[in-house]
Amino acid sequence: MSLNLTDVTLTYPDGDERLVALDRVTLDVEAGNVTAVVGPSGSGKSSLLAVAATLIAPDSGTVTVAGTSTAGMSRGALADLRRKKIGIVFQQPNLLPSLTAVEQLQVTAAIDGRSVSAARSRALALLDTVGLADQAERRPHQLSGGQRQRVNIARALMNEPPVLLVDEPTSALDHDRGAEIVDLIVGLTHRQGTATVLVTHDRAHLVAVDEVVEVADGHVIGACPRS
Numbered sequence: 001m002s003l004n005l006t007d008v009t010l011t012y013p014d015g016d017e018r019l020v021a022l023d024r025v026t027l028d029v030e031a032g033n034v035t036a037v038v039g040p041s042g043s044g045k046s047s048l049l050a051v052a053a054t055l056i057a058p059d060s061g062t063v064t065v066a067g068t069s070t071a072g073m074s075r076g077a078l079a080d081l082r083r084k085k086i087g088i089v090f091q092q093p094n095l096l097p098s099l100t101a102v103e104q105l106q107v108t109a110a111i112d113g114r115s116v117s118a119a120r121s122r123a124l125a126l127l128d129t130v131g132l133a134d135q136a137e138r139r140p141h142q143l144s145g146g147q148r149q150r151v152n153i154a155r156a157l158m159n160e161p162p163v164l165l166v167d168e169p170t171s172a173l174d175h176d177r178g179a180e181i182v183d184l185i186v187g188l189t190h191r192q193g194t195a196t197v198l199v200t201h202d203r204a205h206l207v208a209v210d211e212v213v214e215v216a217d218g219h220v221i222g223a224c225p226r227s
């Protein structure tokens with residue numbers, strides 16, 4: 001189960017013209033691997049993640065998520081694919097303030113139509129995996145920034161997605177906490193066999209990942225040194 005973008009071009013309206021955000025981008029992420037995407041601001045990293053997440057349809061090219069091509073899919077079918085196959089971790093955890101850590105994960109299962117109580121044991125096991133076994137009953141304001149990001153990651157994995165997309169997960173953390181989060185993502189990816197894309201600004205984190213792809217002006221300009 002992997003993630004493949006082939007020859008993807010994405011443009012946005014820009015006055016009377018079109019701004020090319022992604023220009024014939026091809027990206028293959030194998031199951032069990034973390035591919036980091038790096039590049040300057042405005043180079044297209046978020047656009048690439050949004051296309052991979054099927055949140056934006058490319059102008060041309062194909063996106064294949066865990067063996068399923070998204071070409072021609074209805075909005076409903078895409079939403080279904082996202083729910084079942086893609087875990088997304090945004091920069092800010094966006095946790096619900098009134099819910100405990102374990103409830104944040106249970107809600108995800110409920111949205112997916114699974115039984116909330118059956119989801120509880122999986123949620124507790126996942127919190128254990130991300131090092132939060134003893135924080136399960138805490139609410140977001142009782143957790144540190146790093147712990148909130150761990151809940152965010154555990155929540156993204158709740159429905160066992162084969163594809164994990166992570167956007168700048170360390171931007172609100174100091175270097176050491178950031179490195180711990182990247183190590184956690186890499187460890188989970190290797191153990192659970194997800195195909196993971198990690199957008200990051202911090203090149204110090206690249207030593208931990210399996211592959212690095214550099215983008216500039218909407219182009220993949222190739223693999224680059226990992227540190």
Ligand SMILES: Nc1ncnc2c1ncn2[C@@H]1O[C@H](COP(=O)(O)OP(=O)(O)OP(=O)(O)O)[C@@H](O)[C@H]1O
Binds near residue numbers: 012044046
């Ligand atoms: N919704 C939009 N409408 C129009 N132009 C956009 C839109 N989103 C992004 N862009 C433009 O597309 C290009 C790529 O932007 P994108 O956000 O993908 O880059 P990025 O590498 O993620 O940048 P950053 O690191 O600052 O988040 C930029 O020129 C940006 O201004």
